[in-house]
Structures are given as structure tokens and as C-alpha cells.
Amino acid sequence: MHIAIVGNIGAGKTTLAQKLAHHYKWALFEEVVDSNPYLKDFYDDMPRWAFHLQVFFLNSRFRQVQQIKHSEKSVVQDRTVYEDAYIFARNLHESGMMSQRDYDNYFELFRSLISMVTPPDLLIYLKADLPKLIEQIEKRNRDFENNISIQYLRSLNEQYENWINHYDLGKLLIIDVNHLDFVKNPEDLGFIVNQINLELFGLFK
Numbered sequence: 001m002h003i004a005i006v007g008n009i010g011a012g013k014t015t016l017a018q019k020l021a022h023h024y025k026w027a028l029f030e031e032v033v034d035s036n037p038y039l040k041d042f043y044d045d046m047p048r049w050a051f052h053l054q055v056f057f058l059n060s061r062f063r064q065v066q067q068i069k070h071s072e073k074s075v076v077q078d079r080t081v082y083e084d085a086y087i088f089a090r091n092l093h094e095s096g097m098m099s100q101r102d103y104d105n106y107f108e109l110f111r112s113l114i115s116m117v118t119p120p121d122l123l124i125y126l127k128a129d130l131p132k133l134i135e136q137i138e139k140r141n142r143d144f145e146n147n148i149s150i151q152y153l154r155s156l157n158e159q160y161e162n163w164i165n166h167y168d169l170g171k172l173l174i175i176d177v178n179h180l181d182f183v184k185n186p187e188d189l190g191f192i193v194n195q196i197n198l199e200l201f202g203l204f205k
């Protein structure tokens with residue numbers, strides 16, 4: 001079983017992924033953030049580092065996909081390779097921060113790799129409005145995310161809406177997290193677990 005959690009920056013993916021891995025006793029696959037060699041530079045100067053960062057994420061995410069394929073345990077994955085290409089790289093290109101030739105070059109690489117990627121059994125989209133994202137990014141307080149602009153988050157949310165509306169690679173669960181607090185309220189986590197059980201096993205506990 002492979003569940004992937006997708007959503008904008010600060011939507012709560014890592015928190016939920018950790019809680020689900022604990023609940024189901026499944027393996028957790030997280031993304032490379034703190035040891036990422038480009039992320040801080042990228043936030044200081046997006047046009048300069050966009051291509052480098054995208055190649056780094058593409059490679060690390062692709063390596064993760066290979067590990068998931070060979071995993072004997074069921075898996076919860078925090079963010080997917082689809083988001084790198086269809087959300088972040090596309091947004092950088094459309095907003096003029098990644099040149100046409102860098103984007104074409106990146107996308108050819110993505111196309112070569114994507115044929116080897118198996119989609120998750122269930123994709124969970126954590127849908128959050130800008131105030132919720134901003135509140136949670138501030139709560140997390142990572143230095144390099146301090147100057148993320150509202151416009152950047154807004155564009156990413158638009159890319160997510162568009163991508164999710166066309167997603168057809170497998171089962172999809174959309175969870176509006178605007179009024180959920182699965183950090184403090186066990187019943188909010190229970191609500192999500194119930195929906196997952198229903199999607200995956202046809203069970204409602």
C-alpha cells in the first residue's frame with residue numbers, strides 16, 4: 001500500500017504523514033528539506049537557483065520512488081514528484097523565474113523518468129486557503145521561509161487546484177484542512193483516518 005500526501009507549503013503534509021505512519025505502523029518517506037543544498041539560496045534568488053533546485057528535488061524524489069517500489073512495508077510519502085514538475089517547476093516557468101530552455105531541459109528529464117514511476121494507491125490532497133498556510137508557515141518558523149510572498153503561495157494554490165482537478169492516476173481524497181487541527185484534536189485525525197479507511201478498505205470504523 002502506498003499513500004502520498006500532497007499540498008502547498010505549510011498545509012500540514014509532514015505532520016499528517018508522521019501521524020498516519022504512526023497510526024498504521026507504515027514506513028514514512030519524507031522530503032529533503034534541512035539538508036537541501038539549494039533551498040536557502042533559492043529563496044534568496046529564485047531565478048538564479050530555480051533550475052538547480054528542481055534538478056535536485058527531481059533526483060531525490062525519483063530515488064525515493066525507487067525505494068518505495070522495493071519497500072516490503074506499506075508506505076506514507078510526504079509530497080510527490082508530480083508536484084515538483086506540475087506545480088513548482090511549472091509555476092516558476094509561468095511566473096518568469098525559469099527560462100524557456102531551462103524549463104524544456106528540466107521537463108525532458110522529467111518525461112524520461114516519469115515512465116518509471118508508479119502512482120500511489122491513494123493521493124491525499126490537503127487543501128488550505130492562504131491564511132491557514134501563512135499561519136502554519138509562521139508557526140513552523142523556518143529561517144529561509146520567512147520571506148515567502150503571498151503571491152507565490154497564491155500561484156502555487158492555483159497550480160494545485162488545476163492539477164488536482166485533472167488528476168486521474170488513481171484514487172484521490174481531498175481534505176479541506178482550513179478548520180481541522182489534527183495536531184491538537186484527536187477527533188480531527190480520526191475523521192481523516194476514517195476517510196482513508198473508507199477509500200482503501202471500504203471500512204467505516
Ligand SMILES: Nc1ncnc2c1ncn2[C@@H]1O[C@H](COP(=O)(O)OP(=O)(O)O)[C@@H](O)[C@H]1O
Pocket residue numbers: 007008009010011012013014015016136137139140177180181182183184
Ligand atoms: N491541521 C493543522 N492544524 C494546526 N496546525 C497544523 C495543522 N497541520 C500542520 N500544523 C502545524 O503547522 C506547521 C506546518 O506543518 P507541516 O506539517 O510542516 O506542513 P507541510 O509539511 O505541509 O509544509 C507545523 O508547525 C504543524 O504542527
Ligand SMILES: Nc1ncnc2c1ncn2[C@H]1C[C@H](O)[C@@H](COP(=O)(O)O)O1
Pocket residue numbers: 007008009010011013014031033039053054057079083084085088089145
Ligand atoms: N520542487 C520544489 N520547488 C521549489 N520548492 C520546493 C519544491 N519542493 C519543495 N519545495 C520547498 C517548499 C518548502 O519551502 C520546502 C519543504 O516543503 P513543505 O511543503 O514545507 O514540506 O521545500
